[in-house]
Amino acid sequence: MWQRPSDPLGVCWRSMVALTFLAAFTGSKSVQAAPPLHESIDRLIAAGTPDYATLAAPLASDAEFLRRVTLDLTGTIPTAAEAREFLASSDPEKRTQLVDRLLASPEWPRRMQQVCDVLLMERLPQKHVPVADWQKYLHDSFAANKPWDQLVREILSADGSDPATRGAARFYLDRDGEVHQLTRDIGRLFLGVDLECAQCHNHPQVDDYKQSHYYGLAAYLIRGTLFNTPDKKLTIYAEKADGEVTYESVFDLRDKISKGPQTTLPVLFDGQVAAEPKFKKGEEYTVKPDKKVRGIPNYSRRSLLGDAITGPDNVRFRRASANRWWALLMGRGLIDPLDRDHGDNPPSHPELLEILASDLFQRKYDLRGYLREIVLSQTYQRGSFRPADAPPVEPESFAQATIRPLAPEQFAWALLQGTGMLDAERLAQKDKPDLAAIVKKYRGVENRFISLFGNEPGRPEPGFDARTDQALFLANDPLLLSWLQPRTGNLADRLTKIPADNPQAVADELYLATLTRFPNSDEGAEIREYLATRTADRLPALQELIWALVTSAEFRFNH
Amino acid sequence: MNCHYACGTAAHLSRRSFLQGATTGALGMLGFSGMVQASAAQKLASQQKQVVVFFLKGGVSQLETWDPKPGTDTGGPFQKISTSAPGVEICELLPHTARQMQHLALVRGINTKENDHGKGAYIMQTGYRQQPGFEYPYLGSAFSRQLNPPDSPLPGYICLGAGARAQEAAFLGPKYAPLALPEEGAPQNLARPASLTEQHDMQRRLLRQRIGQRFAPGRRDSDLEAYNSSYEQAARLMARSDVFDFSKMPAKDEERYGKHSFARNCRVALRLLENGVTFIKVSHTNYDTHSENFNFHIEQLGEFDRPFATFMADLHERGMLQHTLVIVMSEFGRTPNINSKLGRDHWGTAWSIALGGCGIKGGAVVGKTNEKGTQVIDREVNGGHLFHTYYHAVGLDSSKSFYDKGRPVAKADPKTDALQEILV
Numbered sequence: 001m002w003q004r005p006s007d008p009l010g011v012c013w014r015s016m017v018a019l020t021f022l023a024a025f026t027g028s029k030s031v032q033a034a035p036p037l038h039e040s041i042d043r044l045i046a047a048g049t050p051d052y053a054t055l056a057a058p059l060a061s062d063a064e065f066l067r068r069v070t071l072d073l074t075g076t077i078p079t080a081a082e083a084r085e086f087l088a089s090s091d092p093e094k095r096t097q098l099v100d101r102l103l104a105s106p107e108w109p110r111r112m113q114q115v116c117d118v119l120l121m122e123r124l125p126q127k128h129v130p131v132a133d134w135q136k137y138l139h140d141s142f143a144a145n146k147p148w149d150q151l152v153r154e155i156l157s158a159d160g161s162d163p164a165t166r167g168a169a170r171f172y173l174d175r176d177g178e179v180h181q182l183t184r185d186i187g188r189l190f191l192g193v194d195l196e197c198a199q200c201h202n203h204p205q206v207d208d209y210k211q212s213h214y215y216g217l218a219a220y221l222i223r224g225t226l227f228n229t230p231d232k233k234l235t236i237y238a239e240k241a242d243g244e245v246t247y248e249s250v251f252d253l254r255d256k257i258s259k260g261p262q263t264t265l266p267v268l269f270d271g272q273v274a275a276e277p278k279f280k281k282g283e284e285y286t287v288k289p290d291k292k293v294r295g296i297p298n299y300s301r302r303s304l305l306g307d308a309i310t311g312p313d314n315v316r317f318r319r320a321s322a323n324r325w326w327a328l329l330m331g332r333g334l335i336d337p338l339d340r341d342h343g344d345n346p347p348s349h350p351e352l353l354e355i356l357a358s359d360l361f362q363r364k365y366d367l368r369g370y371l372r373e374i375v376l377s378q379t380y381q382r383g384s385f386r387p388a389d390a391p392p393v394e395p396e397s398f399a400q401a402t403i404r405p406l407a408p409e410q411f412a413w414a415l416l417q418g419t420g421m422l423d424a425e426r427l428a429q430k431d432k433p434d435l436a437a438i439v440k441k442y443r444g445v446e447n448r449f450i451s452l453f454g455n456e457p458g459r460p461e462p463g464f465d466a467r468t469d470q471a472l473f474l475a476n477d478p479l480l481l482s483w484l485q486p487r488t489g490n491l492a493d494r495l496t497k498i499p500a501d502n503p504q505a506v507a508d509e510l511y512l513a514t515l516t517r518f519p520n521s522d523e524g525a526e527i528r529e530y531l532a533t534r535t536a537d538r539l540p541a542l543q544e545l546i547w548a549l550v551t552s553a554e555f556r557f558n559h
Numbered sequence: 560m561n562c563h564y565a566c567g568t569a570a571h572l573s574r575r576s577f578l579q580g581a582t583t584g585a586l587g588m589l590g591f592s593g594m595v596q597a598s599a600a601q602k603l604a605s606q607q608k609q610v611v612v613f614f615l616k617g618g619v620s621q622l623e624t625w626d627p628k629p630g631t632d633t634g635g636p637f638q639k640i641s642t643s644a645p646g647v648e649i650c651e652l653l654p655h656t657a658r659q660m661q662h663l664a665l666v667r668g669i670n671t672k673e674n675d676h677g678k679g680a681y682i683m684q685t686g687y688r689q690q691p692g693f694e695y696p697y698l699g700s701a702f703s704r705q706l707n708p709p710d711s712p713l714p715g716y717i718c719l720g721a722g723a724r725a726q727e728a729a730f731l732g733p734k735y736a737p738l739a740l741p742e743e744g745a746p747q748n749l750a751r752p753a754s755l756t757e758q759h760d761m762q763r764r765l766l767r768q769r770i771g772q773r774f775a776p777g778r779r780d781s782d783l784e785a786y787n788s789s790y791e792q793a794a795r796l797m798a799r800s801d802v803f804d805f806s807k808m809p810a811k812d813e814e815r816y817g818k819h820s821f822a823r824n825c826r827v828a829l830r831l832l833e834n835g836v837t838f839i840k841v842s843h844t845n846y847d848t849h850s851e852n853f854n855f856h857i858e859q860l861g862e863f864d865r866p867f868a869t870f871m872a873d874l875h876e877r878g879m880l881q882h883t884l885v886i887v888m889s890e891f892g893r894t895p896n897i898n899s900k901l902g903r904d905h906w907g908t909a910w911s912i913a914l915g916g917c918g919i920k921g922g923a924v925v926g927k928t929n930e931k932g933t934q935v936i937d938r939e940v941n942g943g944h945l946f947h948t949y950y951h952a953v954g955l956d957s958s959k960s961f962y963d964k965g966r967p968v969a970k971a972d973p974k975t976d977a978l979q980e981i982l983v
Contacts, residue, residue, distance in 0.1 A: 385777045403780045465725050466733050466785040468714060471793035472748035475764075481752055523773075530766065540754070544763035551790070552770040553783050 037359050037373035044352040045379045049397040057383040057393075057400040062087055062094075063517035064383060064559065069099060069375050070516075071406065071558045072329055074107035075114055076413035079423060080491075080513035087518070099375055103368055106435045109142035112367075114409045115328065116142075120155070120171055120189065123454055128226075128235040129160065129170035137167030147365040148321060152190060153306035159237040161294070172237045177226050183218040190309050191217075191268070192320030192341035201249040208342035215245040216267040220305040227294045241284035241297035266301050268308050269316070276301075315357070316341065322356035323347075325367060329374050331402030332395055348396040384559040404558045405464045411556070412449035416442060418514040418550045419483035420491030427489035445479070474551050484543040495542045500535070503528040506542070514549040608706050608917060608953040609832050609879075612698065612840045613867065613887045614684075615859075616721075617847030618676070620893040620903055622932055623650050623856040625911035626667050633895035633931045635853055644922030652860040655868030661922050662871055662880060663915035664981035668926020668935040671891060671942055674905035676847070679890030684727075686946030686971050696961070697727035698949065699838045700735040701970065705955055707837040712795035713802060714738040717831060719824040720842030730963040733785050734792070737840065740827070742820065745803030749796065764794065802834040815869050822866040829873055832883060846889065850900035874916065884917040884952050895932040909935045912945070918952030918983050925980040938980070943972030951977045 034040075046052040060068065066086050070078045078086070086098060102108060116138050141151050160169035175181050180199060187195040195203070195214045203209035222245050227238035244263045252258035267273045277299050289295025309317050319341060327333035334347040334356075347353040360370050374380055384401035386393070393399040406414055416422050425438045452473055455465070474480060486493040491513050498505045507527040511519040519527065527545060534541035549555060627650040628634040639648040642660035649657055649665075656663075673679045678689050685695035696704075703715025716727075716737045723739035740746060751760050767790070775783050808826055816822040821843045828839045843863055848855040867887070874880045892910025893903035909928045915921055927937035950957030950971060957977065960967035 387777050403778055403782060405782055405786075464782040464785065465736075466782070466789040467725055467736060468738060468789055468792045468796060469746060469748070471789040472746060472796070475760075475790070475793055476748040476750060476752055476797075478752070481754070523770075526766070526769070530762070540759060544755075544759055545766070548763050548766035548770060551767050552774065553786050554770060554774040556786055557783065559778065 036376075037355070037370075038377035040355050041352065041374065041377040041379050044349055044355065045377075045398050048349040048352070049393075049399060052397070052399060055391060055393050055397065055399045057386060059378060059381050060383040060401060061517075065095060065381055066098065067516035068401070068558055070102060071410055071414065072375065073099070073102040073111060073371070074105060075111035075407075075410050076107065076417045076422070077514075078516055079417065080420075080509055083512045083516045095381075096376060099372055103372060106143075108368075109139050110435065110439065112142040113138040114407070116151075118407065118409075119324075121174065123450070124174055126174065127176065128173040129166060131170075133167035134170040135167075137165070142367075145366065145368050148325075148360075148367045149310040149317070149365040152317075153310050156186075156306035156309060157303060159239075159302075160234065161236045169237060172224070173226070173235060177221075177224045177237050179218055179221045179224065182221050182224075183214060186305075186309070187214075187217060188339040189324075190320060191314075191316045192323060192335065192339055193316070194337075194339040201251045206340070206342050206344065208344070211247055211249055212262075212264055213269050215247045215262075216264050216269065219245045219264055219266040220301050220308070223297070223301055227289075229294075230292045236294055238289070238294045239297055239300055239302055240289070240295065241279070241299070266304060266308070268314055271308075271313065274304075312361075318357040318361045319353060321365070322360045322370075323353060325360075325371060326356060326374060329371065329380055330398060331404045332398075336396065348398075401559065406556060406558055408449045408453035409446055410558075411453060412442070412446045414555070415480065415483070415550055416445070418491070418555065419480075419546060420489065420494065420513060421483050421487075423491070424487045424489035424493070448479070480547070480550075481543075484546050486539070491546055492539070492543060495546075496539055500531075500538065503531050506531065510545055510549060514546065515552075515554055607708065607835065607837065607882065609836070609883045610698075610702055610706070610838045610917075610949070610953065611828055611832065611883065611885050612838075613863075613885070614680075614840055614842045615846050615863070615887065615889040616680075616842055616844040617889075618679070618891045618893055618905055619846040619859075619889045620848070620852060620856055621667075621910040622893070622895065622903075623652055623853070623860065625649055625665050625913055626928060626932060627651075628895070628930070628932045631931045633897065633933065635897065637853070647922055647924055650860075652856060653864050653868075655864045656871075659868050659871040659875075659915075662875060663885075663913045663921060664919050664923040664925070665911055665913055666926050666940065666945065666948075666978065666981070667911045667924060667928055668938045668940055669892075669907075669910050669912065669945070670935050670939050671907040673907040674891060676890050676905070679905075679907055682942040683888050683890055683945070686942045688942075694726065694729035695968070696729040696731045696735070697737075698946070699737055699840055700728040700731050701961075702838045702949075702953070702955075703735045704731050706953065711835065711837075712799045713834065713836050714792065714796065715837040716840075717836055717838070718840045718842070719827055720821070721844065723840070730968070731961065732781075734788060740803070744805070745800065746796065749800045749803060751797060764790065799834075802831065802836075805830065816866040817862070819862055821862055825866040825870045829870060832874075832879060833877075848893065848902055849898070849904055850902040852893065852897070852901060852903040871915070880916040882917050884919065884949065885915050886949065887913040909933065914948075914952075914981075918954065920981050920983050923981040925978050938978075940978065941972075941975065943975030944978055946971035947975060947977035948982065951982050 035043075046056075049055060059065075063083070066078055066083060070076065070082075086094065091097065113135055117135055121134070141154075154165060154168050155171045158165040158168035158172070160166055160173050172182065175185065183199075184194070184196050187193045193209060193213075195209055195217070197203045197205075198209045198211050198214040200211070202211050223240045223243040225238050225240055227236045228234070229236065246261040246263050248258050248261045265273045265276060279298055284298060285295050286298055287293060287296040308314065319335075320338070323333045323335050323341070324338055327336075327338055334349050334353045335341050335345065336348070359373070363369050379398050380401075382399065382401045384403055386400055395402065413422075422438065425441070426433060429437070452470055453465075483490070484492050486496055491509070494509060494513075495506055498509065504524055507519045507524040510527065511517055511523065530545060531538065531541055622628055622633065622635060623637060627637065627639040627648065629638050638651045640651045640654065640657055641648055642657040644660035644663070647660050647665065649660070671679060671682050673682055673688070681687075681689045684697045684699075686698070687695045699716040699718070707713075707715030714737075715735060718737045718739045723737040725733065725736045728734070728736040738746060751757065755763075768787070771783070771787050775787075805827055808830060812826055813822075816826050821841070824841050828841050831839055843859070845855065845859055871880070871885065874883055874885070889910075889912070891905055891907040894906040895909075896903070898904060909932060911926075925938055926935060926940060928934060929936045947957040955970075957971040958969075958973070960969050962968070
């Protein structure tokens, strides 16, 4: 294995040993003979690349792991105090204990709410359902550890008429119930297939995607229609008793070989088509539609969609879900891109994807348990550092951790934590910790970050964008600078209270609070020198130091 | 045709100046070189090729602008008028522009076969039809990459009025994305906070950079690079904040151009060109006239005509037209058929644009539509032809490719070529 020279972050080989030990320990407790998932992950990732043992980066240091997993599971960075405690601990199980603490924290459902909001709504603007209701629905779901398949079924069956599930109806309603947008989005998000090109003809590049697949999915939704209650207060996603999809390939039309428009009943891909009940004319509705009354058909196609998608027969859902949640933590899917699951684009590690998908299915879509296994794997815990003389690795080998830009929400909350604003808030709350109150107070801040750093509405998963206006905001806007003003308990306040003759303590606190690690000797010296010239204006100098650290590339990325 | 720079190449001049600026050491590294380079940038501005696109959003009518058909059942109520270019007639709604036609060529045979706003705008600004899963760079980003001197303190592509998207740069990267100027002003957060001295601002930036330099090696990643370069660009921009101080624009110009926001944007565009900005897009909106087409065009073109013509005249008078390409485009034209609401609908089948200045033969006309404007009958062209023509006009080779992760992407559609008829 290549030698890592002077990496400022350092490596903790001990923790790798500890982890292996722990894996064996928890494995022995398992009822089944099968090894725990994280061991299978490591075995199959290693098997997927020749010379993996020599190529793989060493495990991340404790500091790097702490920062990474905290960002991934709670959406912000650890406090300086947490960093000190974790780094000082010699408990061989400390990584597992940390993971379990984070997964039990109130920040976990908040983080998952943010992730799912962006994932499922792609920052589309609010139309018919208040965003707050939708976010509360997501938050409550993850706080109760609702199974992922149940959440998806609820979203796909909510029509907005029941106040209790109104939030969940945002998925349909804020897309205006538009059948093509929904067909495409449901395919991408829950089936791992982007069928857009199959709307007008069989997919020209992907043999597996047929026009009949597109319309089989669209047939569940074609009867949907928006209904406004007479008081105009609510828009509901109603359904008619009639309406069929029709399609004709534009290629066949062009080549004059079209046999005319075709239709299909609802069906997922090449699955079984169920016969539909027939009703006499005039008896199609339980509640007849009227201008003032929302019709309810005797037979609802849409009510079948949730079960069709999440049911045991549809393997695509568990594959797509396992892959997508893997990608959240690993920066890349085993199938890449996430919505191109088809025969000509095999997974990088086919057997692993099978195991991940069946694990998620067997654990009844318990996402918390599933993500816990991934972060406990050595694969997740690889370092992101690679010396210039080390052989390069392909990203699909997962032999080295990826560099992932913080999402706008993560960046906002990491900055609030890095500058110690959250410490100050918690201190002010004394013995009554109330995350919701803090979240509410900083909602405006979060929204500013989303509008400045977020992607355009409706554009899924585009790459990283670093623009001049963002840098100007971070450099000059009063918002971030206001967090550098001393306030009881925040970082600037804590630093000013450290005696001027102890610059090393200042350097330690600065680095732990912002970059979740101790400074190395050069970095400590750099800070001493910076402060030595500024005895007359120490506070501005400290503020400049905080600014330089929280705007550094090391802070901006999860690594 | 090649660019003629005083010293051979743009890179040469700016690199030499950069070295001179480097006596201030770290200043240059941080992007503060802009301060010491201001005069070099101005000198460069007199040589450098520049581009202004006027984008008339919604789809301006070709019949009420560049290709009038009075006296036919599709022609509408307006007459055509003669212009300063012999034999070239345009709609009477553009009397001021008519007096600048010696500088402008017309392309009257455009058929983009696209009647959707977004897709039409995409074709006109990328030269290609939209493809799922792949994004072509917009003209502004492409030219910013090719024409903007590498060490220019100013962004290569600035948008005035609505309509700038970071994604316009596509695979060229965020460095070439448009900078949108807010209504009536400089970019936000351009001023250094009052609490920071210039020296301390530089010190904190140097420190920021050093922390990043320790992190980056061993983590080769283009995202890291993009993040760090955004700070350098920001610092360069701050150093030239004088460029964005529009309060000093001569008051008498307000009389000549007009007071509304489009008129102001024309003046701002002129000032930005004078300061060396490479590519400017000025948007003017409200041309989507499905009803009341004629009243709306009286109103909108009434707003467009005088400031645009004044802008052309000013460019000419300052000698800037020789190196500045000006294009007036839209996402499509409007139907010859007049609908029941006296409107015209979307029409990508037979329509026109105007362009002039650098590399363009003023007063030339290429392409022809039939008597009622329902069809192109001579020299039919699409977005690809237009892109080749823009490239040729500014002296760039449109047969070359960009490379996206090693994959060649032709700068202009190889199935098309330039309109030599209107090139100098």
